[in-house]
Amino acid sequence: MADPMPGASNLSTSSPTPGNPTADRARLGIAVGADRPEFERDTSGSTAVGDVRQKLNPAERVWGFEIVRKSTIVLLLLLAWQWGALYYDNPLGLPTAWESHKALFDNLVPKFWEIKEWSWEAVKKACNQDNAPLLIMTYASIKLLLVGYAIGVLLACLLSVAATFTRIGRDFLETLTAMFSPLPAIALVPLALIWFGLGNPNAMIFVLIHSVMWPVALNMHSGFRASGTTLRMVGQNYGLGPFRFVAMILIPAAFPAILTGLKIGWAFGWRTLIAAELVFGVNGDQGGLGWFVFMNKNNQNTDAVFAGLLMVIFIGLLVENVIFRTVENKTVRKWGMQG
Amino acid sequence: MTLQYKTDEARVTATFRVSFQVQRSDRFILLGPSGCGKSTLLKAVGGFLQPVEGELMLRGERITRPGPSRMMVFQEFDQLLPWRTVRENVLFPLRSARGLSRGDANARADLYIEKVKLTKFADAYPHTLSGGMKQRVAIARGMAMEPDILLMDEPFAALDALTRRKMQEELLQLWEGTKMTILFVTHSIEEAVIVGNRILVLSPHPGQVRAELNSVPVSDPIGAKNLQDRISRLLFGEDNKVVSHG
Numbered sequence: 001m002a003d004p005m006p007g008a009s010n011l012s013t014s015s016p017t018p019g020n021p022t023a024d025r026a027r028l029g030i031a032v033g034a035d036r037p038e039f040e041r042d043t044s045g046s047t048a049v050g051d052v053r054q055k056l057n058p059a060e061r062v063w064g065f066e067i068v069r070k071s072t073i074v075l076l077l078l079l080a081w082q083w084g085a086l087y088y089d090n091p092l093g094l095p096t097a098w099e100s101h102k103a104l105f106d107n108l109v110p111k112f113w114e115i116k117e118w119s120w121e122a123v124k125k126a127c128n129q130d131n132a133p134l135l136i137m138t139y140a141s142i143k144l145l146l147v148g149y150a151i152g153v154l155l156a157c158l159l160s161v162a163a164t165f166t167r168i169g170r171d172f173l174e175t176l177t178a179m180f181s182p183l184p185a186i187a188l189v190p191l192a193l194i195w196f197g198l199g200n201p202n203a204m205i206f207v208l209i210h211s212v213m214w215p216v217a218l219n220m221h222s223g224f225r226a227s228g229t230t231l232r233m234v235g236q237n238y239g240l241g242p243f244r245f246v247a248m249i250l251i252p253a254a255f256p257a258i259l260t261g262l263k264i265g266w267a268f269g270w271r272t273l274i275a276a277e278l279v280f281g282v283n284g285d286q287g288g289l290g291w292f293v294f295m296n297k298n299n300q301n302t303d304a305v306f307a308g309l310l311m312v313i314f315i316g317l318l319v320e321n322v323i324f325r326t327v328e329n330k331t332v333r334k335w336g337m338q339g
Numbered sequence: 340m341t342l343q344y345k346t347d348e349a350r351v352t353a354t355f356r357v358s359f360q361v362q363r364s365d366r367f368i369l370l371g372p373s374g375c376g377k378s379t380l381l382k383a384v385g386g387f388l389q390p391v392e393g394e395l396m397l398r399g400e401r402i403t404r405p406g407p408s409r410m411m412v413f414q415e416f417d418q419l420l421p422w423r424t425v426r427e428n429v430l431f432p433l434r435s436a437r438g439l440s441r442g443d444a445n446a447r448a449d450l451y452i453e454k455v456k457l458t459k460f461a462d463a464y465p466h467t468l469s470g471g472m473k474q475r476v477a478i479a480r481g482m483a484m485e486p487d488i489l490l491m492d493e494p495f496a497a498l499d500a501l502t503r504r505k506m507q508e509e510l511l512q513l514w515e516g517t518k519m520t521i522l523f524v525t526h527s528i529e530e531a532v533i534v535g536n537r538i539l540v541l542s543p544h545p546g547q548v549r550a551e552l553n554s555v556p557v558s559d560p561i562g563a564k565n566l567q568d569r570i571s572r573l574l575f576g577e578d579n580k581v582v583s584h585g
Contacts, residue, residue: 230415233387236405238436248435252422335421336466 070321092302100306107134107292107307132287134311141273141288142315144201148208149269153262155209156217161246163217164224173221177214185211185272189280204276211272216265223257224250256332263324267316274312354380354546356393359539361488364518368535368554370525372574376546377524381492384522385411397487407436410481411490414497416473419465419480426452426461429480437484451483452476454513471502478510482519491523495530507533511557528570532563540573549573 062068078097085096095103110126110133127136159176162169185207196203227250235249251258277290287295289308296304332338354376361367369377382388384395386405395402397409410432412418419428426448433444452461455475465473474494481489495503507530514521525531531538532554540550550573555562 228415228417230413230418231420233385233405233411233413234418234420236387237385237407237409237411238432239406240435244435248431249420252420255422331422335464337421 092300095303095306099303100310103301103303104134104307104310107304109133109135132292134289134292134307137287137289137292137308138311138315141277141290144204144288145208145269145273148205148273149212149266151205152209152212152265152269153216156213156220156261156265159213159217160221160224161250163221164250165242170221173217177218180210181214181218183210185268186275186279189276193280204273207272207276208269211268212265215268216261219257219261219264220254223254223261226257227253252331252335255335256338259324259328259332263320266319266324270312270316354541357541357546357548358393359548359551361520361522361537363520366514366521366523366534366536368523368525368531368538369541370528370531370535370538370570371541371546371549372543373526375541375543377526377541378492380546381411381490381522381524384488385409385490407432407484408487409490410484410486411492412474412477412481412494414493416470416497418477419473421465424462424464425457425468425476428465428476429483432480432484447483448479451479454482454516455479455509469502471498471506474498474506475509478513482513482517485517485519488520488522491521493524493526496525496527503530510534528567528574531570532566533557538570540570542574 056064082097085091085094085099088094091099110123112123112126115122115126127133159169159173163173164170188207188210189203192203192206196206231249231253235245240248273288274290274293277288278294279290289311293305293308296302296308328338357376357380359367369380371377379388383390384397384402386402386409389403402409419425420431423431429448429452430444433439433447434441437444439447449458449461452458455478457472457475457479460468460472465476468476478491478494481491495506498506511534513519523531523534525534535554538550538552538554539548540552541547542549550570552566552570555566557563
């Protein structure tokens with residue numbers, strides 16, 4: 001057998017060799033112990049190290065929270081906005097951060113306190129005026145988004161499962177995504193309006209399904225394909241039926257990719273919805289967030305326009321940092337599938 | 340039995356007319372250098388692929404597809420479901436494939452987790468375990484199913500030498516306790532002699548049977564050394580001595 005450790009004599013290390021260094025050196029043909037005396041130490045009584053586990057000081061601990069760091073970033077951005085708006089002094093073009101937030105809270109809930117004579121009609125009017133309060137507009141938007149999102153995800157799931165098990169299914173999915181994924185959902189709105197009729201919420205749902213389905217299917221499918229061969233063989237080894245195989249092996253194994261797809265799908269859907277409402281002003285009977293922005297732009301309430309956009313941003317932050325983060329912590333992070 | 344698999348360009352013959360018989364409570368070893376189709380052979384027994392010639396029988400029944408009567412322990416550490424704890428990993432096939440009640444399955448899972456000395460880690464997720472521990476969970480999972488035959492595809496190949504040695508001994512102890520039939524694939528002559536009681540030696544390209552030998556008990560180091568030399572001569576010719584794989 002050849003030298004078991006070629007080049008080992010060039011090795012230098014900062015910690016003493018374990019085992020029997022004398023014998024190792026003798027084997028490598030190095031003079032034993034000539035210039036390097038051996039030594040042993042007793043480390044049991046050592047107190048110089050101090051506390052092995054030192055507590056972080058309060059500032060370090062506070063800065064350790066992600067929410068503190070992210071809030072600081074948001075706060076700095078708000079300050080920059082406020083300063084910039086004050087500097088340009090043009091409320092019609094760029095209202096201050098303070099004015100925009102004030103507009104946000106002013107428009108948030110129905111103005112019940114302005115009702116002089118209480119009646120069912122008056123309540124309905126407060127909720128459903130032309131310039132309806134933000135919360136109701138938001139609710140209208142999110143309701144549609146959730147329906148479209150759910151159907152889109154379900155269809156994507158069916159498509160990618162079919163694509164995983166059959167070759168023709170894969171060809172089908174790949175062709176369809178190549179065709180429709182680059183097609184902007186907004187471009188389908190006029191067509192949807194012709195098919196479903198103006199003001200019919202199904203038009204918007206149709207467009208939402210289109211914008212959610214392709215990115216989710218694409219990610220899901222690549223997740224299924226990337227899930228290890230070993231795990232699939234394990235599933236087959238258990239003799240699981242196709243349904244349980246998908247639900248108990250394939251989906252959890254592909255979960256990191258699926259989660260990415262769900263996030264992208266959510267963002268696509270949200271953008272499409274707001275843009276469609278803004279441009280076409282259609283969303284059933286109650287407008288929606290985009291409609292709110294559009295109306296206030298027409299009325300030259302720039303601070304309310306900003307309030308509408310802020311609402312979109314808040315919901316984005318909430319979904320990403322609360323909902324998706326929670327799902328992530330309870331799944332892929334806990335399972336060690338994502339850092 | 341002849342096995343072939345298809346690549347994009349060609350049909351490759353992995354093993355050619357290999358025939359062997361495993362008896363109950365055997366620790367049957369498929370031994371050979373890489374390229375002799377031993378893993379392909381094991382996958383065929385597992386039912387993951389079909390022979391183009393000949394057939395595989397288990398207790399008089401033809402093997403046509405994968406099933407829990409032939410639990411498989413893979414070489415890769417990622418064979419455990421990362422989204423389940425150690426106990427859930429052992430439990431899952433007991434519940435879903437064997438259909439045991441929750442109580443029975445729990446009791447049996449705990450028993451086998453104890454056998455592989457992982458009781459302390461029963462509620463840990465796989466990513467927190469070392470490679471050797473993961474393989475022990477995989478072995479516990481396979482054994483807990485009490486399959487007709489336990490298939491092991493170089494389960495210790497990815498482990499370091501010390502852990503590997505320990506795992507071989509533990510496997511023998513486990514076998515003593517269960518007398519389970521084991522079909523074990525390895526490329527290490529030393530491992531074959533330690534773990535097996537019967538060794539099928541395969542030659543490469545395509546895999547063909549070179550010999551079928553009885554192993555010697557662990558208590559006979561000289562006999563073991565002689566057997567290793569003999570297998571080495573069979574596989575590599577006269578001049579080669581055993582190269583230890585650790």
